[in-house]
Amino acid sequence: MQVFLQTLVGGLSFGAVYALVAMGFSIVYRTMGLVNFAHGQVVMVGAYAASTFYMSSRLPFVLAIIVAMVVTGLIALVMERVLRPLENKDFDLMLIGTIGFGVVLESLATIIWGATGRAVPTPVGSQPLDVFGVRIRTYSLVVLGIAAVATVLLLIFLQRTKRGAAMQAVAMDHEAATAVGIHVGRSNAIAFAIGAGLAALAGGLVGPLLYVSPTMGGALGIKGFAAAILGGFGNITGAIVGGLAIGILDSFAAGWFQGYSDLVVFLVFTVIVMVKPTGLFGERTVSRA
Amino acid sequence: MIRFRRGRVVASALAVLAVGVGSACSAPGSSSNTNASTTGPIKMAVVDAQSGQLSSLGAWEYKGAKLAVDQWNAKGGVNGRKIQLDVFDDTGDPTIGTNLARKIASEGYVAMIGTAESAVTVAMAPVLQQAKIPSITSGQSPSITAVKSPFQFLNGPTSTTYDETLAKYLVDQKDLKSIAFISNNGSYGKGEHDAFGKALADRGIKPVDDQVVTTDQKDFSAALTSIRQKNPQVLFVGTEEVEAGLIVKQARELGLNATVAGAAPMGTTVYLQTSGAANAEGTVVSSPYLSNDTSDASRSFAQAYKTAYNEDAELHGAKSFDGTNIFLTAMKNSNAATGQQLADAIRATKYPGLLGTFTFDQTGVGIHATSIGVITGGKLIATATS
Numbered sequence: 001m002q003v004f005l006q007t008l009v010g011g012l013s014f015g016a017v018y019a020l021v022a023m024g025f026s027i028v029y030r031t032m033g034l035v036n037f038a039h040g041q042v043v044m045v046g047a048y049a050a051s052t053f054y055m056s057s058r059l060p061f062v063l064a065i066i067v068a069m070v071v072t073g074l075i076a077l078v079m080e081r082v083l084r085p086l087e088n089k090d091f092d093l094m095l096i097g098t099i100g101f102g103v104v105l106e107s108l109a110t111i112i113w114g115a116t117g118r119a120v121p122t123p124v125g126s127q128p129l130d131v132f133g134v135r136i137r138t139y140s141l142v143v144l145g146i147a148a149v150a151t152v153l154l155l156i157f158l159q160r161t162k163r164g165a166a167m168q169a170v171a172m173d174h175e176a177a178t179a180v181g182i183h184v185g186r187s188n189a190i191a192f193a194i195g196a197g198l199a200a201l202a203g204g205l206v207g208p209l210l211y212v213s214p215t216m217g218g219a220l221g222i223k224g225f226a227a228a229i230l231g232g233f234g235n236i237t238g239a240i241v242g243g244l245a246i247g248i249l250d251s252f253a254a255g256w257f258q259g260y261s262d263l264v265v266f267l268v269f270t271v272i273v274m275v276k277p278t279g280l281f282g283e284r285t286v287s288r289a
Numbered sequence: 290m291i292r293f294r295r296g297r298v299v300a301s302a303l304a305v306l307a308v309g310v311g312s313a314c315s316a317p318g319s320s321s322n323t324n325a326s327t328t329g330p331i332k333m334a335v336v337d338a339q340s341g342q343l344s345s346l347g348a349w350e351y352k353g354a355k356l357a358v359d360q361w362n363a364k365g366g367v368n369g370r371k372i373q374l375d376v377f378d379d380t381g382d383p384t385i386g387t388n389l390a391r392k393i394a395s396e397g398y399v400a401m402i403g404t405a406e407s408a409v410t411v412a413m414a415p416v417l418q419q420a421k422i423p424s425i426t427s428g429q430s431p432s433i434t435a436v437k438s439p440f441q442f443l444n445g446p447t448s449t450t451y452d453e454t455l456a457k458y459l460v461d462q463k464d465l466k467s468i469a470f471i472s473n474n475g476s477y478g479k480g481e482h483d484a485f486g487k488a489l490a491d492r493g494i495k496p497v498d499d500q501v502v503t504t505d506q507k508d509f510s511a512a513l514t515s516i517r518q519k520n521p522q523v524l525f526v527g528t529e530e531v532e533a534g535l536i537v538k539q540a541r542e543l544g545l546n547a548t549v550a551g552a553a554p555m556g557t558t559v560y561l562q563t564s565g566a567a568n569a570e571g572t573v574v575s576s577p578y579l580s581n582d583t584s585d586a587s588r589s590f591a592q593a594y595k596t597a598y599n600e601d602a603e604l605h606g607a608k609s610f611d612g613t614n615i616f617l618t619a620m621k622n623s624n625a626a627t628g629q630q631l632a633d634a635i636r637a638t639k640y641p642g643l644l645g646t647f648t649f650d651q652t653g654v655g656i657h658a659t660s661i662g663v664i665t666g667g668k669l670i671a672t673a674t675s
Contacts, residue, residue, distance in 0.1 A: 006543070007511040115347075117344070119563040211563050215340060251511060252511065254511050259474030
């Protein structure tokens, strides 16, 4: 029982990070119908930026992450601006464009920060909590807490604000949205920036759990993408559930299947997607793509 | 409006992500296409991960090799010929390594330093053997000697030696017999797992727990909780630097206080930084190069390294420095021979290096002993063994 609970707790904190990555994928997809293949690399840049502000500029951890989110948000605005001429003209070229951006970001990170990577110290150094023999890292609680707050803020933005409603309208029918005076380009730019901000948040949070290196985006990107698909691509609630599910699945597969855990995780993922191709919370209304 | 079916987008997205993970940028290095010649510079290749999780190893290896080459070139090169050292990025991927082996064979390189990854070394060995290009690896998995290539050399001991020394210290000297394993399923991890397992079996000891993780796993809660319940005296970690650091960090957070033990990766700064100095305290390390302060040679190497790169030298830089010097010494002694002659000259070279005196046996192993160090106060300190 203790192993079960400990495994669950271990999976949850990584699951929260995957959920943030998945939400970034989803918000761009639901608005533009585009899979942003550079998303994993934006997570990596976010992780580097946050760790730099935290370790070198000695900013408080949370503030460092917020500054990193601004940095990646700006990068995303540049990306969207470059891709905008292709919007609704050549979708495949846009996809290739995002892949290109991913390669550029990885190379830039190597040039700026070097190929070796860095270890980020945990910002909350206190002893783990002991709950009936299950050890809960204080930092895991920080990750879960921040991820939860970010999720709630995002949902409020999308469902309760005018700008969020406009983005939903663009997602459903961008021609009709244009007809009623919504600026589609701006809406897309905001989606890209929010997606990148979420990526930086995920990267910043995962830094102290992992080791920050230029290639960390690959593994996080594919897990986050799988989480988004599992939850129902384009669905924010689905991204959260998908992220937590992948995190927990990962953790249990590691315990039960040891060296074969990756294989098992993706086999289970494949079976679920075969049975339910739209994912757990798949929406058919997001059909711009 | 352009509409795409969800299935198509998802399928293409998965395909692209898979390609993204599996491939990597093209390798840097010389693009000239000349074959081995007897005039002009002698071309040597460094093949190592220059990007990815294992890139710290690659960076150290290149720095060590470059330092040796620069010193030789400053003295006029080998029999009047300069040495040209080019670096190639295998990203730690055996497939890319195999392609690079073909590339360096076709571009006239006469010797190769690398790689630090056992799996890549094993993948490259047959191609290099066919092209008769000697290579000296920092990999230590027994699977490298199992390839039986006469062109494959090791600039350190195999895991068998590392782990026999470790078992001698832990079991014979310290009488610690309750030992749990955590190793990864990569070539290095499997080599460590099997070698330490055998060293224990020879002493009639069975590990109390034996957990295998994947090479890119991030959360070790399940494995470590299982180990914690067995309450072992020693946690043997058989993974590379970063993963070892993450494992030990999480082990301490989960309240696992066993003595951590392992081979060379645990003596590196990357391990120390990733785990955090407090978590790494007391780690028992088996390594052929414990410090920059064991001999005049290591002090002078460390000084030159510091001057060249403004950072402290460590095991992998020392290994490739030794390996490169052995190559160049063998080339000098054989009058810049290549192919089989060069391999024979390397095998005949007795070289007093930083890791000890190199005497190559038939399996290509040059060093046959390691020492024990313990991380004390954030530093690896040599310990007395009997």
